[in-house]
Amino acid sequence: MTSFTPEHIYVEKQAEDLPLTRQVLDRCPGVPVETVPSAKELIAALQKQREDAVRGKKKLLLCCSRGRFLDACPGTQRYRCCGYMVLTPGAGCPLDCSYCVLQAYLNNPLITLYANLQDMLEELESVPELRSGSIRRIGTGEFMDSMALEHLTDFASFALPFFRSRPGLVLELKTKTVQIEPLLKLDHGGSYIISWSLNTAGIVAAEEHGAAGLAERIAAAKKVIEKGYRVGFHFDPMIYHEGWEQGYRAVVEMLAENIPPESIAWVSIGALRFMPQLKGIAQRRFPCTRIYTGEFLSGMDGKMRYLQEIRLEMFKKMAGWFKALLPGVFVYFCMENELSWNTSFGSFPTSNAALKDLLDQQLRQ
Numbered sequence: 001m002t003s004f005t006p007e008h009i010y011v012e013k014q015a016e017d018l019p020l021t022r023q024v025l026d027r028c029p030g031v032p033v034e035t036v037p038s039a040k041e042l043i044a045a046l047q048k049q050r051e052d053a054v055r056g057k058k059k060l061l062l063c064c065s066r067g068r069f070l071d072a073c074p075g076t077q078r079y080r081c082c083g084y085m086v087l088t089p090g091a092g093c094p095l096d097c098s099y100c101v102l103q104a105y106l107n108n109p110l111i112t113l114y115a116n117l118q119d120m121l122e123e124l125e126s127v128p129e130l131r132s133g134s135i136r137r138i139g140t141g142e143f144m145d146s147m148a149l150e151h152l153t154d155f156a157s158f159a160l161p162f163f164r165s166r167p168g169l170v171l172e173l174k175t176k177t178v179q180i181e182p183l184l185k186l187d188h189g190g191s192y193i194i195s196w197s198l199n200t201a202g203i204v205a206a207e208e209h210g211a212a213g214l215a216e217r218i219a220a221a222k223k224v225i226e227k228g229y230r231v232g233f234h235f236d237p238m239i240y241h242e243g244w245e246q247g248y249r250a251v252v253e254m255l256a257e258n259i260p261p262e263s264i265a266w267v268s269i270g271a272l273r274f275m276p277q278l279k280g281i282a283q284r285r286f287p288c289t290r291i292y293t294g295e296f297l298s299g300m301d302g303k304m305r306y307l308q309e310i311r312l313e314m315f316k317k318m319a320g321w322f323k324a325l326l327p328g329v330f331v332y333f334c335m336e337n338e339l340s341w342n343t344s345f346g347s348f349p350t351s352n353a354a355l356k357d358l359l360d361q362q363l364r365q
């Protein structure tokens with residue numbers, strides 16, 4: 001896979017002299033740069049012109065965030081959630097997965113980086129729960145791929161002194177790329193967990209446009225493990241498709257053959273779920289996708305989900321393969337109900353706090 005180079009860069013006036021802006025512009029020689037007075041007004045104007053996501057994904061906006069950088073994972077009401085915190089140094093992604101929720105979630109078509117990262121550090125310094133250790137896990141992969149722009153930002157290197165100064169706190173960098181070179185040279189001290197989203201080879205090829213191949217991702221995981229990192233894997237979304245059973249089993253087998261279990265911090269499983277409006281948007285953008293053709297029901301949170309018996313069948317199989325092939329590796333559900341937990345694992349965390357504790361415990365091993 002090739003690294004992302006924008007075709008056009010917008011720079012918000014207020015971000016013009018910030019170090020990240022200067023660094024990104026230095027690393028994108030020859031790319032047209034346009035300074036704009038206000039990112040908000042630019043985004044509103046692009047929306048009016050109906051700038052589409054395909055063109056938007058080729059353009060970069062460097063601006064200042066006026067909101068919070070750190071927030072609780074939005075999770076979902078009435079399902080078990082793990083107390084994850086989300087750090088947002090930008091939003092948008094140069095990859096293009098047909099199931100990506102950002103297609104319906106973001107109203108900004110541009111890939112956006114917040115250049116006021118010093119403000120981010122000041123905010124992090126001011127959060128008492130980061131000092132007391134009651135927040136243990138943070139990730140940047142909620143509104144972007146954590147590594148897809150790393151060759152421009154060096155974010156991992158920038159944020160490392162903060163995370164190293166908080167023993168027991170980890171930043172999870174979640175990706176579908178293999179852009180790990182910047183990580184290999186870091187003296188990370190266990191402050192980062194590098195995670196890959198995985199899917200069957202068929203789904204990777206057909207639905208995860210621009211992402212690295214499955215074998216490439218696993219090879220990249222091996223490389224970071226050699227450098228002392230622990231890794232995570234996320235089978236989310238699991239997609240019910242022809243050959244799903246052989247496909248997912250094959251991925252678990254690849255992990256068992258290539259990744260030492262003690263290097264795996266956690267594995268999450270979640271089945272495809274989406275806001276109803278995503279289906280129309282994704283089918284217009286990806287006319288060949290078949291992932292929205294199945295039967296779905298509206299869940300307790302209003303998101304569309306596979307029928308319970310389909311979810312249970314997939315979950316039970318996955319849990320069984322992990323138990324057989326990678327015993328001892330911690331596997332959990334992202335946003336699932338009691339029946340899914342009990343059927344697959346024979347237990348159900350009694351509360352969101354209990355699930356948070358279970359995940360936090362994985363950091364002590």
Ligand code: SF4
Pocket residue numbers: 092093094095096097099100101102143144145176
């Ligand atoms: S890699 Fe993640 S953020 Fe990027 S398009 Fe795919 S699902 Fe969306």
